[in-house]
Amino acid sequence: MRMLAGALAIGLAWAAPCGAAEVPTFQVDATWPKALPNDWIMGQAAGVAVDAQDHVWVIQRPRTLTDDERAASLDPPRSKCCKPAPPVLEFDQAGTLLRSWGGPGAGYDWPGNEHGIQIDPKGFVWIAGNGPEDGQLLKFTADGRFVMQIGRSGPQTDSRDTARLGKPANVDFDGGANEVYVADGYYNHRIIVFDSETGAFKRMWGAYGTPPTDGALPPYDPSAAPARQFANPVHCVKIARDGLVYVCDRTNDRIQVFAKDGTFVREFFVARNTRANGSVWELALWPDAAETFLLNADGANNEVRTLLRATGETVGAFGRNGRNAGQFHWVHNLAVDSRGNVFTTEVDTGKRAQKFLVQGSFVLRKRTP
Template sequence: MIGDLTYDVLPDWERLPPEHHHVDVAGVAVGPDDRVYLLTRDENRVFVYDRDGTFLTTWGDGIFTTPHGLTVAPDGTVYCVDCGDHTVRRFGQDGTLLQTIGTPGVATDTGYRRGDGKPVVHNVETVATPAGPFNGCTNLTVAPTGDLYVADGYGNCRVHRFTADGELVASWGGVGVGPGEFHLPHGICATRDGRVLVGDRENDRIQVFDLDGTYVTSWTDVQRPTDLAVDQEGLVYVSELWRPRGTASFTRGTTPVDLPGRVTVFDPAGSVVARWGASTTMRGAPGNFVAPHAIAVDSAGDVYVGEVTGTFGVQAGRVPPNLGDHQLQKFVRTT
């Protein structure tokens, strides 16, 4: 671990009931009461836990196609982003569906062609033109104003701004590596000082905008940022995906070395204050990562990291099946 802050891993935090199973924790979020919510794959549902890892409830059966992102709003309602269904759904704390943004099963036309040939870097290179919501939407954040900002990344290259009622206000973004352009906007968070931070995953950067979508700056000391969370101090927590040796980004070319998954904590100005987990030999050990995909922080500054080890690791042949349960870790802040 490097940086001024330190964290200890809390092994076996999640006490999952024996009748349930998941292969991935695609999304993780903490509610205003410090309850922890997981959006999972395989059972494709939401699990809810107390802060100590005690299981409380589960809901969402038969709703989701490809669960991807999870956000708990200040009022306790839960937003689930489904990249396979091209929708954002808002639920009550008991799982009652309150709102759907987007048309289930209908993607906007960007030219995106999933699995069409062998990509040079990533399938997002088939996105030809930006479009409206949604095509493979990824994550959502609630701004202090109450507006919703949705990263629309797998089949698009945009951020969409909505009112709390789901009315589209504006969209921004284009295909590319320039300011305000994206190759897979994947994670997103709004800060108290009125900024929107977007994890531009396959460009290896975090782009910073104001609430109107005006580009401010980029943070580039990051690799494949998948999710972002901000705490009460303004610290920004980022989960970063493994980039295997021989694969490439749009901005840095092909990596000659293995770049394991990790977590980085930035101060509000974009300087690194903590970083951990980048092990090439002990990916499945407590405190290290296979495929960090989601991150959240609670009121005490403790950090929760969800991983898509099943799909990104085991199914792709990158790690052996015995690492398949390496999906969720809690880190307790010690300094």
């Protein structure tokens, strides 16, 4: 029991004073998720989302499994376990697998490297990819029926091309306007917006709201003047209820904030001395009425931070580099359910999803769909 308590304590957050405001803290749920059925195993987990029922969706990369990890699927099998799980996995709050699907099929180009999953306000599942020739977004029903593809796979073009993407990382939605915003991406240097029903191009922009360009940027230097263009990757986009659009400029260690038309509002730097592969990998909005906080996954420093949304100030954090419950290796994505619980996924050799339970007075009442 003492050992279990120690393992769980790894997930506790520190919380800095924040004037009169309190800051949420979190504790890892080491039992989540439950073991996958069918001797399945998860590869690099490259995206996580929470839907209106508080179900948790993970997209993972079966092709990243080593022969040792997928030994039971080889011909002949080399050992009793394991076999690659399907790319798309839907879990309930207890960590039970509810549904699984995904992979190549008729009528669409499945990504060469799965990257990012989001659920739109109508319940459709959107998938991105950052493989060498990935330039497409895919839209499916919750049970995996193909609906629409925006863009196409093939040789990469540039950030002026509105007919395809450039290794898109992730998306978010303006349900009222039927728009999908794309963090584009690992090849291009822009935010691009499409009609989420028809796939028609609407608008796009680069850093500071300027037209996107593709010139090579020098290696990141925290003492240099801020780069005037997004670096690769443009790794996430999140839209707040007040209309502000938050963009992860990952390797520039910053969040840029825009109006929905691309007008630049402000920028925040986060862990600005991070020279590795960037500090701003993913963002999630805190689910209170004011969306008071931004949660920030940082796969270089391997922690999740709580930021004040108004100022970008770091007021809390949890995690560190490691393999134990509550620790991370390349924490890549995060999502928050309606009660304030946090879900994370890890790539490289992390290859897992974790759940962190919000503590005390910050447990929110479940929203109604």
